[in-house]
Amino acid sequence: MASDGQKVVLITGCSSGIGLRLAVQLASDPLKRFHVIATMRNLSKKGKLEEAAGATLNKTLHIAQLDVCYDESVTQCLSSIQAGRVDIVVNNAGVGKIGPVESLSIEEMKTIFETNLFGVVRMIKALLPDMKKRQSGHIVVMSSVIGLQGVVFNDVYAASKFAIEGFCESLAVQLLKFNIYVSMIEPGPVNTEFEMKLMEEVSQSEFPGADPVTVQYFKDVYLPASHDIFMTMGQTPDAIAQATMKVISMERPVFRYQTNVLYTPLIAMKYADNTGNLSVRTFYNLLFNHGTMFKISLTLLRIITCNCFRSGEISPN
Numbered sequence: 001m002a003s004d005g006q007k008v009v010l011i012t013g014c015s016s017g018i019g020l021r022l023a024v025q026l027a028s029d030p031l032k033r034f035h036v037i038a039t040m041r042n043l044s045k046k047g048k049l050e051e052a053a054g055a056t057l058n059k060t061l062h063i064a065q066l067d068v069c070y071d072e073s074v075t076q077c078l079s080s081i082q083a084g085r086v087d088i089v090v091n092n093a094g095v096g097k098i099g100p101v102e103s104l105s106i107e108e109m110k111t112i113f114e115t116n117l118f119g120v121v122r123m124i125k126a127l128l129p130d131m132k133k134r135q136s137g138h139i140v141v142m143s144s145v146i147g148l149q150g151v152v153f154n155d156v157y158a159a160s161k162f163a164i165e166g167f168c169e170s171l172a173v174q175l176l177k178f179n180i181y182v183s184m185i186e187p188g189p190v191n192t193e194f195e196m197k198l199m200e201e202v203s204q205s206e207f208p209g210a211d212p213v214t215v216q217y218f219k220d221v222y223l224p225a226s227h228d229i230f231m232t233m234g235q236t237p238d239a240i241a242q243a244t245m246k247v248i249s250m251e252r253p254v255f256r257y258q259t260n261v262l263y264t265p266l267i268a269m270k271y272a273d274n275t276g277n278l279s280v281r282t283f284y285n286l287l288f289n290h291g292t293m294f295k296i297s298l299t300l301l302r303i304i305t306c307n308c309f310r311s312g313e314i315s316p317n
């Protein structure tokens, strides 16, 4: 039960990664500002969170089951919350997908949207009536830089994050009238199980339907370059949790927040040249002329975009 003055925070996808770290960070707040409901779809995975929660477990951190793909799971979870009051929801649950589009079925693509778009929409629809009644609330979405700028071989994942960005960009306007804030957290690469799950998936695939040249670009060009990006630019899940906590604590929370300043130039290009050619050709060169050029061109990019797009992001890591 939340003690008075405490904010009730419901987070989805807390069995690992960013969700787990955010739940622990909020529950460990020295000012005890938050009553955290850390949810996950498979309670048999709660061990890692229980361990990380330490003394906050069943004090300021409570674990509950919630699968964002099922209405009854959402209803069940919310009905167990006192007066159904959630002050802040962090829609963190999400799944990735990489690979040649020719070898991905429409069904597979729909499952990505089911979690990354409709899972978030389901949570918002369930919580909005009460937030509007109370004229107060904060809807946080763990989006991604890939929700702002596509990345080669991340086609469907990008589409699902673009979708939730468009949904929230539209919704935010009317919600302001009800004193409800919407915030899109947009990390670049983060070192969690996310990348490992993607690698495991593609290691078992023969890429049916994709031509050998495309498969070669994916396996021999993209995968090594992507791993390099995770290694050189990847942030820790704690850094993302810290950035999210910063946004949650704002008097007037921002609508967008990129967590990794190193990634800013890659997004800024889209606004620096509205034909889109700068973005496409730069990514093309970074990918296919990978290697020494890569590091130089990232530095050059920051100069080209003259940091004029930078707002106060925190430093990487």
Ligand SMILES: NC(=O)C1=CN([C@@H]2O[C@H](COP(=O)(O)OP(=O)(O)OC[C@H]3O[C@@H](n4cnc5c(N)ncnc54)[C@H](OP(=O)(O)O)[C@@H]3O)[C@@H](O)[C@H]2O)C=CC1
Pocket: 012, 013, 014, 015, 016, 017, 018, 019, 040, 041, 042, 045, 066, 067, 068, 069, 091, 092, 093, 094, 095, 096, 115, 119, 142, 143, 144, 145, 186, 187, 188, 189, 190, 191, 192, 193, 194, 195, 197, 237
């Ligand atoms: N890692 C990265 O590079 C980046 C990640 N993101 C986003 O951050 C969020 C968290 O990802 P991250 O922590 O990195 O990766 P993880 O794979 O570690 O965490 C994803 C979490 O989402 C949960 N989840 C998946 N589907 C559902 C569902 N239907 N209902 C409830 N929970 C579900 C997973 O649960 P389970 O254990 O049961 O699978 C897991 O707890 C995602 O939205 C991702 O898109 C954004 C930018 C970068």
Ligand SMILES: CC1=C(/C=C/C(C)=C/C=C/C(C)=C/C=O)C(C)(C)CCC1
Pocket: 143, 144, 145, 146, 151, 152, 187, 188, 189, 190, 222, 225, 226, 229, 266, 283, 286, 287
């Ligand atoms: C920047 C960059 C690349 C990869 C970017 C990646 C892999 C970003 C991953 C972001 C994630 C994982 C977001 C999750 O939501 C390439 C194409 C290798 C080369 C061109 C420059």
